[in-house]
Amino acid sequence: MSRAKARAALLGELEEAMRRSSAQGVLYGQAVANVAGIANSDLECMDILYLEGRVTAGRLAEVTGLTTGAITGVVDRLEKAGLVRRERDEHDRRKVFISVIPETGAKIGELYVPMQQAMEKVFSAYSDEELRLLLRFANEGYKGVLAATTALKGLLDTPPEKRPQLKLKKHPRQT
Amino acid sequence: MSRAKARAALLGELEEAMRRSSAQGVLYGQAVANVAGIANSDLECMDILYLEGRVTAGRLAEVTGLTTGAITGVVDRLEKAGLVRRERDEHDRRKVFISVIPETGAKIGELYVPMQQAMEKVFSAYSDEELRLLLRFANEGYKGVLAATTALKGLLDTPPEKRPQLKLKKHPRQT
DNA sequence: ATATATATCTTAGTCACTAAGAGATTTAGT
DNA sequence: ACTAAATCTCTTAGTGACTAAGATATATAT
Known part of the structure; x- marks a missing residue:
């Protein structure tokens, strides 16, 4: 096999391997949402909250690509589940900040532990x-x-x- | 910084970078479905059809985790869009094989070209x-x-x- | 002050999904 | 061969998350 062909084959394998692992990553996320008993977008918002901390409803809409109306529903569900809290911004009372309630929010974090452990094991090599x-x-x-x-x-x-x-x-x- | 701490920092960065890029990969997939004018699961099924070729409706349900009823809807929509075709298995007439119609199905493939080009560019280094x-x-x-x-x-x-x-x-x- | 802009929520309607079961066909038991 | 059980897809009814449009409340600009 020529050098160029070997590389092309390598690239093909790489593309497939990456596609497969990324698809599996999506499935992991779905499993997390499933176990947590919340919708997929709800989990996505929890992730954003972990990454960015306290953010406004509008920001969640912007990042997720959902409408503000949909975000209202997301936050309603997360609030009812005891995972987040709404707080009006005192400086601009139109805005609503969403923040994770640490105790219950941590339970979502736990669901990522199997993943972290698995990756740690992989990385260790x-x-x-x-x-x-x-x-x-x-x-x-x-x-x-x-x-x-x-x-x-x-x-x-x-x-x-x-x-x-x-x-x-x-x-x-x-x- | 100690060697162990440096490595821990590296692992942290790596975890975040991978999380970010995989999230962006999901967004790319959503954009593809969006541009193609089909639902997310519909695209997932198209991907499976590309990977596995001609498969039964039941197999699609198995791989996607959807119910067979949902798959009926997926295939209905894809068929109406001219992307796939249903064919009864002549040996076991309960089964329905789904296969991509090459001409129109190729249009979905085109939507992955920007991604392939971008990755080729990255890999070239x-x-x-x-x-x-x-x-x-x-x-x-x-x-x-x-x-x-x-x-x-x-x-x-x-x-x-x-x-x-x-x-x-x-x-x-x-x- | 008044008008315009911004941020969230509400409402009505849509669409993909599940659960349950119906139909069609195949396989197994006697 | 005949009946019962199993398998595969589709149908139906109901649910839940989503969008679009507009209502509400607050902030900013003229």
């Missing part, structure tokens, strides 16, 4: 230098996917006949 | 050996996530007081 490579890739991959998302959405605004002709590379293994 | 490391990690990561999913679901069957005590490691940056 790598040297610091190897981990740095993985980190570099994760960051660059993120930027790549972000750019791809933007490009894809751009296609929507471009009339079909003006779209850059994409050489169609089919998904592997159409049996 | 890595040596073959580095890519092999990434591949190894992707495969091991997949197994890890899979194991974590199983472990998580196992928690459901274990009465709360019998669950292995998980040392709670909170999500980063609860601001």
